[in-house]
Amino acid sequence: MVERVTLRDVAARAGVSVMTVSNVVRGYRHVSARTRDRVQAAIDELGYRPNLSGRSLATGRSRVLALAVPDLRRAYFAELAHVFARVSTARGYRLLLEETGGTADGERSVLRDLEAGIVDGVVIHPQALTAAELEGLRRDTPLVFLGEDPRPPTADQVAIDNVAAAREAVAHLIGLGRRRIGFLGHEVGAPSRPSALRIEGYRKALECAGVAFDAALLVARRGGDAIGAEAALGAALDAGLAVDGLLCRDDLAAVGALRALRLRGIAVPGDVAVIGWDAIDLGASTVPSLTSVAPDTRALGERALDVLLERMDDDATPGRQITVGYRIVVRESAPAPLPDDRAEQLRHRGADRVG
C-alpha cells in the first residue's frame, strides 16, 4: 500500500512551512492567493487528503459543507460539483450534495433544512426563488450563491460576466462575417436571468457591429434539453428562419442545433456558425466539434469556497458580487476568423447567401 501523504510532504513539495500548508487546508484567510495556488498544486500532485477525525471535535464544527444545484444530470452542474468536491476535500471538508430540481420548493427545502445543523456552510445555485424569498429563508448558516439570479443584498454571489461573454461570442461570429445571428434556447415566455444577460450581451455585440437587432431571430426552447432545442430550431427553420450564426444558451441547445441543422442539410459552420455555452467535454467530439463559452469552473468553485470560509469566520462583511473568468473555446462549429481579406470575401458571400 502507498504511504499516506502528510502535511510535511506537501510543505516540502510546495517549498513552504508545514504551518502554511495547515493554514491553506483549514481555509484561513491570511494566506496570499499565490501561496495558496502553490500549496494547492502540491496537494493535487501528491493526492494529499487531510485527516478529518478529531479535528471537528476540537473546533466544534462539522467540517461538512453543502452544495445545492438544480440537477446533477446537466453536465455543467456535474462539472461544478466535481470541482467543488475537489476543492472542498483538499481543504479538509466533506461535501453534502443536494439537488433542488431548479424548483422553488426544492430551493426552499434546502434553505429550510439548514436548521438541521449538519453543515458549516452552504453554496447554492438558485434558479427559482426571488431575492426576497431567499432572504426570508436564510438561517445563521453561512451561505454563498452561485449563478446569475438575484441574491439578497447581504449575501455573497460568485458568477461569470454573462453579458461580456455573450458579447465576445457574438463578436466572434461577426468576425466570421456572419450578420444574421440568432439566439437559441432561452425559456418560453420570459427568459431566465442567465438567458436575459446572454441576450443582452448578444444585442450589445450586434449594436456595436451596426447590425440591427431582430427579435425574430430569438428562438425559445420548450424544456431545458437538447431535444427541446432541436425541436424549436427545427420548427423555426421549417417556418423560414434564415440565420448564418447562432449563439446557443448552453451546449445542450447547441447539440440540438447541430442535429436540427444537419437533418435539414444545412452545413455547420459553412452555412451557420454555432457557438454553445459551458464547454462540456462531449462538445469536443460532436461533428463538427463545438465552439463554446467556457466559464472558469475551477475558479468558480475555489472562489465560492474562499468566500464561504471567510463568511464562516466573519459574518459582518457586506454582501459581495464576485466575478470569475471565462474563455471562448474555439473549435470547428465556429472556427478562428480568417485573415482580413478572406473574411471580407466571406462576408459578402454570406450576405448574398442569406439575404
Next chain:
Amino acid sequence: MVERVTLRDVAARAGVSVMTVSNVVRGYRHVSARTRDRVQAAIDELGYRPNLSGRSLATGRSRVLALAVPDLRRAYFAELAHVFARVSTARGYRLLLEETGGTADGERSVLRDLEAGIVDGVVIHPQALTAAELEGLRRDTPLVFLGEDPRPPTADQVAIDNVAAAREAVAHLIGLGRRRIGFLGHEVGAPSRPSALRIEGYRKALECAGVAFDAALLVARRGGDAIGAEAALGAALDAGLAVDGLLCRDDLAAVGALRALRLRGIAVPGDVAVIGWDAIDLGASTVPSLTSVAPDTRALGERALDVLLERMDDDATPGRQITVGYRIVVRESAPAPLPDDRAEQLRHRGADRVG
C-alpha cells in the same frame, strides 16, 4: 408560499396509514415492495421531504449516507448520483458525495475516512482496489458496492448483468445482418472488470450466431473519454480495420466512434451500426442518435439504498449479489431489425461490402 407537505398528506394520497409512510421513510424492512412503491409514488407526486431535525437526536444516527463514485463528470455517474440523491432524500437521508478519481488512493481514502463517523452508511462504486484490499479497509460502517468489480465475500453488491446485456446488444447487431462486429473502448492492456464482462457477452453472442471471434476487432481506448475512443478507432480504421457493427464500452466511446466514422465518410448505420452503453441523455441528440444499453439506474439506486438500510439494521446477513434490470434503447445508430426478408438481403449486402 406552498404549505409544507406532511406525512399525513402522503398517507392520504397513497391510501395507507401514517405509520406505514413513516416506516417507508425510515427505511424499515418489513414493508412490502408493493406498498413501498405506492408510498414512494405519493412522495414523488407531492414532493414530500422528511424533516430531519430532532430525529437524529432520537435515534443516535446522523441520517447522512455517502455515495462514492469515480468521477461525477461522467454522465453515468452523474445520473447515478442524481437517482441516489433523490431516493435518499425521499427516505429522509442527506447525501455526502465523494469522488474517488477511480484510483486506489481515492478509494482507500473514502473507506479509511469512514472512521470519521459522519455517515450511517456508504455506497461505493470501486474501480481500482481488489476485494482483499477492500476487505482490509472496511470499518463497522455498513457498506454496499456498486458495479462489477470484485467485492469482499461478506459484502453486498448491486449491478446489472453485463454479460447478458452485451450479448443482447450484439444479438441486435446480428439481427441487423452484421457479421464483422467490433468492440470499442476497453482499457489498453488488461480490460477492466466491466469491459471484460461486456467482451464476454460479445463473444457469447458471436458464438451463438456461428460467427468466429476475431481479436483484431477489439479496439482498446487510450484514456476513458470520447476523444480517446475517436483516436483509437480512427487509427484502427486508417490501418485497415473493416467492421459493419460496433459495440462500444460506453456512450462516450460511441460518440467518439460516430465522429471517427463520419470524418472518414463511413455511414452509420448504413456501413457500420453502433451501439453504446449507459444511454446518456445526449445520445438522443447525436447524428445519428445512439442506440445504447440502458442500465436501470433508478432500480440500482433504490436497491442499493434498500440493501444499505437493511445492512444498517442487521449486519449478520451474508453478502448478497443483487442484479437489477437494463434495456436496449433503440435509436438510429442501430435501428430495429427489418422484417425477415429485407434483413436477409442486407445480410448478403453486408457480407459483400465488408468481406
